[in-house]
Every structure is written in C-alpha cells, then in structure tokens.
Amino acid sequence: MTATLQAPAFTKDQCAAGLRTAVNILEKWQASTEQACRILRISRSTHARAKLRNADWSVSLDPDQMQRVSFILNIHAALRLIFDNPENTYGFAAMPNHNEFFNGRSPLEVMAQGDMISLYESFRRIDSLRGAQW
Template identity: 30%
Template sequence: MSTGLSDALRVLVQWQSTPNQALAILQLDPDLPFPEVLSEEQCERMTFVLNIHSDLGTIFDAPEDRSGYMSSPHDDPYYEGKSPLELISTGDLTVFERVCWHIDAMRVL
C-alpha cells in the first residue's frame, strides 16, 4: 500500500468516515481495497483528501475542529445542511472537487 493511500485512509478515519464511505470517496474496490497501483482518478481523490486535510489545518487551530468539520452538517448554502463528508461520499468526482475548492477558499477569508 502506498504511503499516500495510507495517509488518506488515516485522514478519513479522523473525519469519522465509515469503511463504505472511504471506499466510495477513494473509489476503491471492496474486494481489493489496497491495490498495488492506483488509477489516475484514485490518485486525484487521494490528493483531494490530503489537500482538504492540510487546508483544514490552516483554518482551524483545534484538532477536534479540523476533524469535526468534515463530519458535521453545515448551514452554509453550499452544503445544504449536509456534511462535507456526506457530499464527497457520493463518489461524484465533480462534487468532491467543489468541496475541495470551497474549503480551499476558506483559507483566504
């Protein structure tokens, strides 16, 4: 298992992701969750997880705020009362990109 994949999975655990959510987020096959070679899309998804994690580290000082942000529902119109984790768990790469960009934009506010 690649270091990046293990780091992304560690982050997903911190975000309180279920195993099924983690599989959907990273587009991993339940029968082979730790592939020797990741596809380009899997690498992109892994990068999104790690970038969001890094961004949250610059936005929030408290570790519980960093990890809790992703699993907490938000009133922000973008999230429509859902948690970012719930949105990215749909597996839709476009939604995942938008959540990543939204959180990245929070750094500059």
C-alpha cells in the first residue's frame, strides 16, 4: 500500500480572496493584464472578474495557480518589510534591476515570462533582501 500526499484543498471562496488580492497587488505594481495573466496562469476573463471585487464571485484554482498567488503575496510581504514608503513598495517590481539574476530587467518582466522557476527565483531574490537565508 502506498501513501500519497495531497496538497490541502482550498475552497472557491479562499481561491477568490487570494486571487483578488494578488490581482490588486499586481495592479499596484503596474503589471499589464497580459503580464498578470501569465504570472498567475489565469485567463483574461478570470482576471477581469477578479478585478470587479464582486463579493458573490468565487473561482476554483489548481495547486499551481494557488502557489503563484502565494508567491505574489509573499513578494509583497517582503517588499513591505524592506521598504517603508509606498513608492518603493509598489514601484520596486517595475524598476530595472541590475543584479545578476535580473540583468537589467525588472522583476515584473522576469515573473511575466510565466514559468514557475522565474516566479520562484524572483521571490527568492527579493526575499533575500530582507535578510532571509535559503
């Protein structure tokens, strides 16, 4: 007999709340609709519904999509710890970054490539600025 581990299931309401928050953060980071959809791996229609902030709206997200939402929330939390002014907290993601990994691209550009590795590495590099050790 083999045991399989399953990721905890999220309710549709939890998915909607997380997605709304991530979309709001990406909007404050000045991400385009296309960038946000690639980062979160969602359709344009789901993105549009998430922006409506309709309390009755719910959505099912798969584990990959929820992990992407989690990375956006955690990057935002790290930026709030690093910076004490909104201009940097919300502007950092769109600023060109000349550190080795970003090579002159903004974190938003890198994350918008749409693959999980780019999103994870962007999170890891930004989180390390607050002194996090991996």
